[in-house]
Amino acid sequence: MAARRTTMRSRTGTKLYAVRDESGQFKDIQTYKRAHAADLRHKSVAEKESAQGPIERKVRKAAKSAVKSVRSSMRGAVAAVERAAKRAVKQVAGPQPARKATAQGASAKTAGNAAAKKTARKAVTTKTAAKPMAKKTVKKVARKTAKTR
Numbered sequence: 001m002a003a004r005r006t007t008m009r010s011r012t013g014t015k016l017y018a019v020r021d022e023s024g025q026f027k028d029i030q031t032y033k034r035a036h037a038a039d040l041r042h043k044s045v046a047e048k049e050s051a052q053g054p055i056e057r058k059v060r061k062a063a064k065s066a067v068k069s070v071r072s073s074m075r076g077a078v079a080a081v082e083r084a085a086k087r088a089v090k091q092v093a094g095p096q097p098a099r100k101a102t103a104q105g106a107s108a109k110t111a112g113n114a115a116a117k118k119t120a121r122k123a124v125t126t127k128t129a130a131k132p133m134a135k136k137t138v139k140k141v142a143r144k145t146a147k148t149r
Contacts, residue, residue: 007032 005017015032049057 003027005030005035 003019005019008016008018010016017030017032017035018026019028019030021027043051052060
């Protein structure tokens, strides 16, 4: 569909069509003669469909449905690739520094009580048991806090 146009006249008297954008500024100014000729050359969707026979309608409908299914499958494929990329980044990144901070915080809070310290260390190591690097860092932190106390 053509954009809504305002008619106006130039200084010389030529009739003009002015197309405005959302903010009301002039986006395009066309002479009426050229714009009207272009409008006449262009057929609407309803005119195209009425001029087609039954076979052309079936072909157009099949083509539209094929394009729609390809678009939807491509969206799914792009989403799957994005998810796989995120997973790969997480695997490559290794242990998170936030876990180290929680281990320090847990051992610092329970520095006064030896039994509580031992259970906190055990809880932190069981949370990070799948990653051997994280387990080592937790032990180091626990040793440091025990030495300072």
